[in-house]
Amino acid sequence: MAKTGSRVTIKDLASMCDVSTATVSRVLNHIQGGYSGETEARILKAAEELGYAPNLMARSLVTKKTNLVAVLVPDIHYYFFQEFFAGLEAYLNKFSYRLLLCNTQEDPRQEEQFIRSLCNGLVDGIIVSTLNSREENELLIELNEEHFPVITLERYGEELRDLCSVQVGNFDAGRMAVNYLYSKGHRKIAFIRGKRDARNADIRYEGYLAGLEACGLQPDESIVRYGDYTFEAGRQAMSELLENGGFTAVIGANDLITLGACKAIMKTGRRIPADISVVGIDKTILTDTHEPTIVSIDFCAHQVGITVGECIMSMINGESLGKRIFRQRSVLFEDGKSVREV
Amino acid sequence: MAKTGSRVTIKDLASMCDVSTATVSRVLNHIQGGYSGETEARILKAAEELGYAPNLMARSLVTKKTNLVAVLVPDIHYYFFQEFFAGLEAYLNKFSYRLLLCNTQEDPRQEEQFIRSLCNGLVDGIIVSTLNSREENELLIELNEEHFPVITLERYGEELRDLCSVQVGNFDAGRMAVNYLYSKGHRKIAFIRGKRDARNADIRYEGYLAGLEACGLQPDESIVRYGDYTFEAGRQAMSELLENGGFTAVIGANDLITLGACKAIMKTGRRIPADISVVGIDKTILTDTHEPTIVSIDFCAHQVGITVGECIMSMINGESLGKRIFRQRSVLFEDGKSVREV
């Protein structure tokens, strides 16, 4: 029965097998041509019996690799980050990499503290996602210049131009939502925007405006509100919109907002979609489980996680792929099925 | 401007300041009485200027502490684990501990692999939560015997009796749900159970049975179904229950099941709670945002995270607190407000 614990070291194995620690190391690391078959078998057997497992810290100290990657997110409660994390983790585990998950709580200072405490030999790379608020990027730029593997997710600062960035289809989502509703006959489409400070919220709104223009519709500020990416703000915004009316459909900048909007709509006795049509952005399980089901646009967070995984592994393996932007396409979902090209 | 990167070492600082590395180390670690004020100032200034940051791997190698804790969960999609994780992380961060999050995907073999790869000097402690399916505990027991800090969450194997365990109020939840519905006048209360292999699902059901008995109600197997902890299974189970009727209220073993049940109910045109009352267990944002709002019983996951954090830190600091079971109380929530004693 193999034991765990780090008691038994390479030295024990060496003296037990009457070889040097160098030979043990070679065998354990499968350095080809580094030992005879007989020695190998003997050492492997001893390792098995003693339940030897290498001390990862000691190894890291010389190899300069820890097989650890940190990922900084503003808040794991966002469904997007859960999906993203799952995709990323599955990918990295294939290469024996483990993930450190850090909650920045949308606070630039916490973010900086995390980064400083992690990038001193603890992790091989770092993935820094949006803060959904004012972001400070100097530290990231510095790290990148020092060729420390860093990838940004959903960060849009112009000063980040030399970093490897992964983004979702915010603009497309706004545009697609309008197109979809237009195709259903709607001509007055309200919009509840996301967080005021979040750049990705602005881009979704820009996509909405572009969608209106493409459909030949006039933008109308009286049917646009802010929603803070929360359920409560979405509900509040919708209540205000309903007071004045003047629209037949509404788009929420994320699913929480959208759900809040639905609640406000249904509270007044109106029906979805008979009285008001609703489309969400950043699809979560929430709109699927809702009664009635709500149409929402998927950012494909799981795939984004895989893409980010590929990028960080490439950088860790020494391939410089700076200056590149990877943007995932958005997909509209209706009743659990993806809808092509709207 | 402080640099990051691990280029500059304690050696650089030492030669720059004309002192030994030992002195630098003492200053940086604030070993009291280990240096003069003048030396301290000089070294601190140099460290600041060069942007020195200690190599954590090297430090760990000698201190035998990595300031890392791993937490293994079956699936981060469960809202409970998000809340739990947030509470745990916030607590551990206070002590400069970071968290490694590992998804076992409910697979005992993945779990074992994770544990083996983490407990060889990489992490100072490990938190292993339920698999929601058949669990293998030998490895955990071994670790515990070797005095490696390990805490189980929601694991119920009798063989775990010597480990420190944290549990939620599964039994209470089932009982409270019945009591609440009974107090609202219901006498025929259906129940949709959780995963077949999950022990915590069985306990919730046992609580339900105990609740019935305490209220003087007869258990009736014809209004009990399994729901697998998923939305779809909950919907399916509810559809079946509705065909035969014979109840005026239903309890879902978790919120996803409960939401599925609501969907099935509303699909048939019945109203909640006018026609059928619904209570969920393991409260999530889902029942809050639902229209109508659903009553659900909160396991206080955030507090569980803090409790687990306290336990693991104690163990890491050498306090043995094996054999102890910490059980968090459940709280019933109605319209966003907690309800005392039902």
Next chain:
DNA sequence: CTGAAAGCGCTTACAG
């Protein structure tokens, strides 16, 4: 195919 030796970047008795 194998070993002696140096070294990764720290900390920690020990001696002064």
Next chain:
DNA sequence: CTGAAAGCGCTTACAG
């Protein structure tokens, strides 16, 4: 108050 030295558990040229 300070330094020389050993050591944490590994890996990696280098030499044979």
